[in-house]
Amino acid sequence: MTTQTALIVDDEPDIRDLLEITLTRMGITALTAPDLSTARKLLTDHACQLCLTDMNLPDGNGIELVQWIQEHASATPVAVITAYGNMDTAIESLKAGAFDFVSKPVELPRLRELVNSALKLSPPKPDQDEAVDEPGLLLGDSPQIRKLRTQTRKLARSQAPVFISGESGSGKELVARMIHLQGPRRDGPFIAVNCGAIPSELMESEFFGHKKGSFTGAVENKEGLFRSANGGTLFLDEVADLPLAMQVKLLRAIQEKAVRPVGDTKEVPVDIRVLSATHKNLPELVQEGSFRQDLFYRINVIELGVPPLRERCDDVELLSGHILERIAREYECPAAELTPAALKQLKAYDFPGNVRELENILERAYTLCDADRIDADDLHLGNGMRAPDAAPGPGAQALPQEGDRIAVPEGEIDLEGYLESIERQTIEKALEATRWNKTAAAKRLGISFRALRYRLKKLGME
Structure with missing residues (x-):
């Protein structure tokens, strides 16, 4: 097992000794320096996995060392030791690129936590252009x-x-x-x-x-x-x-x-x-x-x-494909594709609700499209009008038109719950009438199989 090395920079011999003993007991080789110039030389000659530096040094300060390390030894995390309660200095060191800070008098449990965290860092790869993303996080090539x-x-x-x-x-x-x-x-x-x-x-x-x-x-x-x-x-x-x-x-x-x-x-x-x-x-x-x-x-x-989606419209196609694949997996249905006209309309759209709105637009379109192809009309974006912020919820109804007569029950009602109960009952009747054949039930209801799966999922009836 390779021994890890840390550099301690402090002009007080007692503090250097205390930190060196602590690190040695943790199985870490400790190098010490009383000033900036010695520290720079040691960092040039040795590969260090951590640097601990005091703020006040005879020939400069800890922030200068942080800046030097950022330029010449960026793989080495550096923590600054600050005076008790001096948060301004601590924040200044973090802005300069310090990994963390610890206040005097140094509490050894806190120091050990900091050291262990710093040593878990893997060296950055200079040729690493693509992110080490979790699947689905920060997709895009813009x-x-x-x-x-x-x-x-x-x-x-x-x-x-x-x-x-x-x-x-x-x-x-x-x-x-x-x-x-x-x-x-x-x-x-x-x-x-x-x-x-x-x-x-x-x-x-x-x-x-x-x-x-x-x-x-x-x-x-x-x-x-x-x-x-x-x-x-x-x-x-x-x-x-x-x-x-x-x-x-x-x-x-x-x-x-x-x-x-x-x-x-x-x-x-x-x-x-x-x-x-x-x-x-x-x-x-x-x-x-x-x-x-x-x-x-x-x-x-x-x-x-974080940039808004309208500033990275080149990512819309990649994001859309990923979202549609996820929706298809959730509904256990074949994935749908965007037609060129639909993709063009999405790329021209302003997306006031950003990626979350894109997800809602595509989920709604997925339930409405035919033959696993989403066309521009399925998106319902209108002529430059903002799309609804959310996919239609359970029990969503067509908006009433002028001249429509609507019967409203007296007293306070939970409209969302009321409409949901009607939709649930209607779907249950269709499923019972077709002996729980979802394809036949969807036909009986006048909707696509995909739309039925969407409603079953939203209503928790799967």
């Missing part, structure tokens, strides 16, 4: 998507908080998942949470957990999202929707790398990487006072923009 894949690979080698910006449906969660899968935390959990979907009164408990009996309804201990993500990545989607009171608590948890469960008196350390996203304009919200500036700077150490 320059924009190639650049995005390159950026995610680079960011995966850091522990810096990343803010992912982009329009709704553009694939922000896929980008977050790709950063996680390509980094040293890939074997840990990836926990995604929609911040706007949690009721404000339950937020603290959901994020930080609670102790049994801490409030009415707390019948057992709850771990919370932060501790569930321990050793992995926590993705905060729609982070702009967090109320101000929760923003304060979130900032503290991120800075202290610890959480205090509701009803507990002690903080619990957590080892997570935080990625966040929103389709809203966070700088504008900061100016308005609805989003804390200190939290914005903490989560927005590095910003990564």
Whole structure:
């Protein structure tokens, strides 16, 4: 087994000795340097799998070394040792390309976590142009998507908080998942949470957990999202929707790398990487006072923009083929193909809902087309009009026309549920009448077999 080597850069002999002893006990060969010039020479002469550097050095500072390593030894992750509580310096080092940071006085358990994470990084391949994607993640051959894949690979080698910006449906969660899968935390959990979907009164408990009996309804201990993500990545989607009171608590948890469960008196350390996203304009919200500036700077150490689909229309054909194959597998039907006219119309479309909208358009068209070919008319995009944001849900009906008479039951009704129950009953009758022959039932209902499969899946009747 090859021995791994780390470089320790600090002008204080006692700290160099402490770090060297710690790394040696971990089975790591430690080289030491008291200043920048010695560090540069050692990095030139030796292949190091990690560099730990103090911020203040006799002939410069740690950020200068981070920048030098980025240029001359980019395969070596570097962590900066900062003064206690100096978050500005820590953030500056992360922006310069540091893998992570640790504060003085150095806590050895935290140091060991950092070292183990850094040593899990595999050296980047200089000829690696194509992304190491999970199937279906960040598909495309356009320059924009190639650049995005390159950026995610680079960011995966850091522990810096990343803010992912982009329009709704553009694939922000896929980008977050790709950063996680390509980094040293890939074997840990990836926990995604929609911040706007949690009721404000339950937020603290959901994020930080609670102790049994801490409030009415707390019948057992709850771990919370932060501790569930321990050793992995926590993705905060729609982070702009967090109320101000929760923003304060979130900032503290991120800075202290610890959480205090509701009803507990002690903080619990957590080892997570935080990625966040929103389709809203966070700088504008900061100016308005609805989003804390200190939290914005903490989560927005590095910003990564996801391009909208209309800016990479060359990817529409590839994405469409992948989506149609997936839909066919789900419905257990033959795959459909786009006609040249349909593809031309899709490429010319603006896609305000981005990739999610493309999926919905194709799913709807797949259920309506004939002979496994989707033509332009099956897309129902209209003359430049925006397509509906979602495929028709269960019980979808034609829109009423002028002069139609509609009987509306008195009192409050659940229209969606009411229409769904009618559709469910109608399908059940058709299936019973044909002895559960789906092909015959579809013919009886006046729809295609594929459309029947779509409705059965949506209604959970498969």
